[in-house]
Amino acid sequence: MRHFSTSIRVYYEDTDVGGIVYHANYLKFMERARTEWLRSIGCEQPQLLAQNIAFAVVSADIQFKKPARFNDELIVSCQLMKIGHASLQFEQKITLKQNNNHLLSQASIKVACVNLDTMSPRTFPPNLLEDLTCDI
């Protein structure tokens, strides 16, 4: 199981009147990390979309432990834990770069491979499955 992470800067747009990152935006950051992880194993999603294939989030179980703040540099990790018939299970963490990778948030996220037209689950394209299997 390969460790993958990407760096994300917190901008004004990500914050709220409480002075911290708006909670729903952590899910955006985690999705950016999954996108970069897919790219790192050679999968560019527009090529999937052109074949009418997309990834859809099925469930997310997320804990918000400490707040991220404006201008923070975050490290967002992404680990593929399990490859199902038509789904992927990830563990993801968001840590604070400038503070010894202090844990801010963690989540278990399940993503399905779907037909874009119908949004119904479908098996992974063979090439993609091979790349995924190498990574777990």
Added chain:
Amino acid sequence: MRHFSTSIRVYYEDTDVGGIVYHANYLKFMERARTEWLRSIGCEQPQLLAQNIAFAVVSADIQFKKPARFNDELIVSCQLMKIGHASLQFEQKITLKQNNNHLLSQASIKVACVNLDTMSPRTFPPNLLEDLTCDI
């Protein structure tokens, strides 16, 4: 020229660390008002999308005069000023309901009718043009 306006509540998601509504979100509010205005003249956009027709914003000239804040109730107006060959010109205002409609923001926004596939301009469907003409 008919006056149209809709009411929008400011939620946590709309604010930023400065304690006010994040500036880009005013464009979202104005687009919600244009959507409701279209609905008010009988145009439901999913029916257009099914015909491969969409509206795309071409330009926006917006002034941010006073900040909106968390929990404010805003009145967002939408006036069709001009119908072009493949475009619509709007004047829009955002005012504060609880303070005598104090002006917060105003904008001139130009929207094009486009083919969704190519994003190139196209004439309005006849039915829509008729409804638009009745409204100006």
Added chain:
Amino acid sequence: MRHFSTSIRVYYEDTDVGGIVYHANYLKFMERARTEWLRSIGCEQPQLLAQNIAFAVVSADIQFKKPARFNDELIVSCQLMKIGHASLQFEQKITLKQNNNHLLSQASIKVACVNLDTMSPRTFPPNLLEDLTCDI
């Protein structure tokens, strides 16, 4: 335990290239419903913020069952399940108004009462606790 729900329209801003509502935005919709529920029991959050008190989401366990689409009218419910020392536990559902309230998403969400300066948990203000207790 009182049943509370509010109606939310899906706009362009809420959708993504997959043609459906972007998953993180369901958390925004659920937070709007909690805000309206708080208002319905007499609690306006700016008054809390002025006392340096805020609500912060601690955890969210959310299932995305069916996609919401552009222009859908959603019913977002909010039920207070448990009042903790410094936290509230909610069950929330998003259903599709135009289709017999077909279930799209459901979530268990835990929210903490915090000091805004320190983001550390604190007990509820007595007035608010009374209003909350009446509602469960």
Added chain:
Amino acid sequence: MRHFSTSIRVYYEDTDVGGIVYHANYLKFMERARTEWLRSIGCEQPQLLAQNIAFAVVSADIQFKKPARFNDELIVSCQLMKIGHASLQFEQKITLKQNNNHLLSQASIKVACVNLDTMSPRTFPPNLLEDLTCDI
């Protein structure tokens, strides 16, 4: 006048059902570029916020020429054109990296230096003014 630009990747969160980047998000991208430009001249905004100073967008005149799409890598430029008493005038462009920097959007954006409490304009802190003057 120094040329500054930063690279931004388009993620799912930035797109809409039309298959392109949602128009209001271009303003977010431009604000990210201004933040990175400020950082490049030695100004970290949290230090300003701690002194009760913030930047607020006063006006934006933006043209959307060509759509950005999911997964595009964008170059967002930021040029300081004029330093006013309490304001900065910028010209900003968004171009497509993979296509010879094809122009997608351009904007004139005016930003005011404000007291965060009152949102009223104020002069720049002397240190910041010096750094700004070096850059124009």
